Amino acid sequence: MATISDVAAKAGVSTATVSRALNGKSTVDPELAARVVAAASELGYHPNGLARNLRRQETAVLALIISDVENPFFTAIARGVEDVAQTAGYSVVLCNSDENEEKERRYVDVAVQERVAGVVLSPTGGATNVDVLHSRGTPVVAVDRPLPGATGDLVNVDTRLAAQEAATHLIEAGYRRVGCISGPAGIRTADDRLAGYRDAVRAAGHPDGAARVRRAEYRAAGARDATLDLLDAAEPPDALLVANSAQAIGVLEALSLREQRPGRDVGVVAFDDVPWATLVDPPLSVVAQPAYEIGRVAAELLLARIADSSRVPTTTTLGARLIARHSSRRHG
Amino acid sequence: MATISDVAAKAGVSTATVSRALNGKSTVDPELAARVVAAASELGYHPNGLARNLRRQETAVLALIISDVENPFFTAIARGVEDVAQTAGYSVVLCNSDENEEKERRYVDVAVQERVAGVVLSPTGGATNVDVLHSRGTPVVAVDRPLPGATGDLVNVDTRLAAQEAATHLIEAGYRRVGCISGPAGIRTADDRLAGYRDAVRAAGHPDGAARVRRAEYRAAGARDATLDLLDAAEPPDALLVANSAQAIGVLEALSLREQRPGRDVGVVAFDDVPWATLVDPPLSVVAQPAYEIGRVAAELLLARIADSSRVPTTTTLGARLIARHSSRRHG
């Protein structure tokens, strides 16, 4: 493990000169610089980032703590964050909190201990330690869901409105008993989507929809069971608003098991425009969220806050887009 | 930013005692320990991981450099790695090389500069700098594809064999002009799957299949174009082996555009058992790779190598499983 002083010795200069030469900071005699570079490459020298960061009191890495690596919505956010971070010279490390408070806590700890320059996270929403980021002065921007403390930047979509529009779309398409499969209570997007659904049902003057609402984890299996449960009830729903794309898989499975055809028998609109939405039969109607854009904006906000910590916190709400395909049409 | 000496001052002890008390290493007088803990929490003290790691010359973080965060195959590997890392007390940071040599190089640099304890990566295969990991003594295990240098542990599947079996399955199902959509030349899995396809076609004594082979990026769009190209040719294929699940989306889109029904008109088998495989019509036949398992084994190997760097490098080849659904049946 060659160190800076090995390089200095080999080049016959001081460590300060090596540092200057390699970082291209202040000017160094070209000939010396050449000697340094040569010595460094001969020794296979790689600066010790730990020491450098300790000295500089800063790190060019951003942490991105997301709640599900297997959800295309979050991986698209990741690409957005990554693309802007790259161009600004930051690396981004992804941490998968897995919708688990314990893991989120753990990764937040790692982030502050490793003194990352900033963190983007989609909070699980529980009683976690995100406040330490705040109290440590680590810049944070929340995506998809607000931070419990409510301070700090946030980039999200108006998911309640989007859910309301989607439910209204189903109602206008002629479905009479619109139901909803949403995520666990406490997860903000799940609560909001359910609220939006209720807004729509209420506005349409439909009878109590509570009996047609189920909550399940943001996974296929839970949603499948919940849907079967609903379908087997006395007055089953004739349409479903589904809060998440993994859940959509479970819902479609359940429909298939009960031989209900999406659209004709049971209208379906699901959140997130997954790549396979057009491949299922009939094509799935979705609420498309601008995930990549969320990541992009979040990273820009984060960089701005790193540069100027006194910025006043902002909330950026992006719009979602309803894409009506055939799973929300009764005919055709 | 409270430091260890702030805590020491507040508790009226030395920094060494603080360190010992907080790390629970050697025994400390219970009363002093209590004072230290109290002081630390009052000050909101979080140890500086940079300093600690610099001193200890080690870091409890693993880097996982994968070539596509949006590919379920790789995210499943990530979960496997993460699960074993967690239980061993390591954090894992995910880096997305995006099938891009430049990015891979960059993340490898970050990994050595930050002195991570080890790295798991799926090499793009180009002329990159993975050798620096080796020369720096950073433990590495490759997943999915071998390291160019060929040294080091590897966890993969016998993808050539799997491809051959899948192509043979199509042939046995009665398809006569089996074609193949594979990934870019140079990416090992793409080359291997193509080779496996050729093994099968040759073994069956089918005429030259070269005209029914296309390479495209591991993305939907390229595969769609390639498939359209194939379908519009003089003697179009009546079946396709598809090397990647993102490509499968493009293939199915192309088939739909040309009004060819999977199975009946064109048999299809694709790599990776994605969650939506059973939802498309007809259900998609796939080659299921044990992705989670790959990640698990890779992480275990990595930890073993961190503990004992003299271990002899091993290659673990896991089996893939053909799941025949209806897209590879001509009737029914």
Add this chain to the structure above:
DNA sequence: CTGAAAGCGCTAACAA
């Protein structure tokens, strides 16, 4: 333009 020297925050010998 270059070198000497201090010190980032922490841990691990070594003494007491």
Add this chain to the structure above:
DNA sequence: TTGTTAGCGCTTTCAG
């Protein structure tokens, strides 16, 4: 059991 001290490898004043 506790404190003193010496660095880990690097960057950055401050002199020269």
